[in-house]
Amino acid sequence: MSEDNKKIRIGLPRALHFHKYHTFWEDFFKQMGFEVVVSPETNQQILKRGVNLAVDESCLSLKIYLGHIDWLRDKVDYIFLPRIVSLHKEEKNCTKFMSLNDIVRNTFSKVKLIEYTIDVEKFRFEFFEIFRTVFYVKHSPFKIFRAYYLAKRKQMAYTQQRIKGQQEKIKNKNPDRPMILIVSHPYTTYDSLIGRPIIKFLESQGVDLLYADVVDPHKSKELSKNISGDLYWTYNKELLGSIEIFKPYIDGIIFLMVFPCGPDALVVNLCQHKIKNIPLAVITLDELSGEAGLKTRLESFVDILKLRKKKHG
């Protein structure tokens, strides 16, 4: 690996984990002296490529992910693809994240990956894994440590800033406008093809939006036990806890679920059974979803919330 003349280009697909950790990853690799290439926002073409590449029954998010990798693969030297199995003790991620590397390797024959495993249950922590991986190329421990620290700090600052922004939103709440909590994974909410249009449409309907993923993870995980005691998927735990945190402020909940998301299928159903006093809508997204039907549903849901608001004051 000669990297003196030319910077190594690392590709980050703008899908799945990217929406959660992008500040950290981008900053880390830039500080380490790599060139970071991020795939563009999801568009129809990327989705189409992904749908063709993926197994029919895999979830929409994975199809989009494969589309992004297909876009990246001849433009970069390596694609960054960490395998995040478990982030906390007695917690797991969806099995999709366990097998992402193998799916990518089996789908594309010639693709170079930068990969490491985070599995806290087997004592494989993020820092050591990332250190070991980068050390192959850049033999300067101090530099790696510094980049890791600074990037992590930047990520934390970014998260804090978003949490603060959301709190201010609650403070400056207009009592006439209904407030809706969007409960969905970041890779659904912030994806420009599946989540963004819905968010934009809702904002144009005169409602305030809160995002369930913008929340202090420790607090929300603790509170998620009020709804579900057995839950062991980290991301779903965070989302459920945020329902408990924002409960006093919200008038409605919208679940955005990609088809066929394994964990969400059960968790959302549990919420439908357990959350009684807040109106909630479950919207399932797939690659064929027609916009007109979706808009009608969202409109009527918003109308219901507005009527309820008027009635109860």
Next chain:
Amino acid sequence: MDNIQNSKSKISFPHMGNYFYAFKPLANLLADEVIIPPPITKKTIELGTKHSPESACIPFKYNLGNFIEALDAGANVLVQSGGGCRFGYYGEVQEVILKNLGYKFEFLKFVNDFSIPKIAKYIRKNNPKLSRFTIYKTILLVYLRIRAIDEVESYLRKNIGFEKNPGEFERNLKIFLRELERTYVISDLKKLKRKYLKILNNIPIDKPADPIRVAVVGELYVLMEPFSNFNIEKELGRRGIEVHRFCNVSSILHDCFTFDLYMRKFLKYAYPYLKYHIGAHGTESVGLTNKLMKEGFDGVIHIKPFGCMPEVNAMSALYRIGRENKFPILYFSFDSQTSETGVKTRIEAFYDMLIMKKKKTYDKK
């Protein structure tokens, strides 16, 4: 347990293959009476589908249907285990769904812990009168019963397609299971197993020297519950195919207690198609397929419930195995809507293809 202690407690658990014969004594420790839910029928799956989330996988729906039928039959204690993929979360969701339907019952969950002392402790907590000796003895009995069922069924699977008098194997299996249910002494159980293996061995069969060998791999519930896979093994056997299945409850128990070792073994088999464990039984499916291909099997049938996360992950690797080695793999995905005729037609086509392939290799020789 308090409210139930007053009345008679009736325990029930979902079906999976013939294993209720094995688990009955253990369930008996937890309650006064064991209610075996009525056998799975179309009605069970209809009930289950009606009350389940739409994109839940099919085992969830079958289990829920079993629970509803058991509750209607008078059960008031239900048992669900869990672990691996979504299976670990079944219990909680099913409990909420059933409670919302208005049933009153106690729900016992064994989630993600398969260590024997833990299970023993759990039973003692619920029923303090029992001695440790009885509990461990019962666990051993259950284990041996599982082993007996698995060994007999595995012999049956390989030979049922070649029997001279149709129906003889199945008749003997039924008698065996009925006797197994009545056997509570460990030494008798061993005798029983040996006796029936001998009987089955003596049943006349007409087996060619090189029969078509097909392995069934995939998700464990649809593998082990014949109703959910439309009796795929019987269907294959009827056409004179030697069916192999490597997944049964004893293999699962073995895997649970030697987790890392077995994972390493299957990753070795799966090389170069997998590098990491891909969740639940996905690694096993890929590893076995790759291994069996090298061993000279004629084909593999991969079955899974619709939307099963680990098996869908495995499919990308299986596609590659099939593509690179020209190895026939048939994929089935079962849902409450899958039609039996479609399954049969596809098996028929697969069988024809295997025969043609076999002939071709013989001609070359």
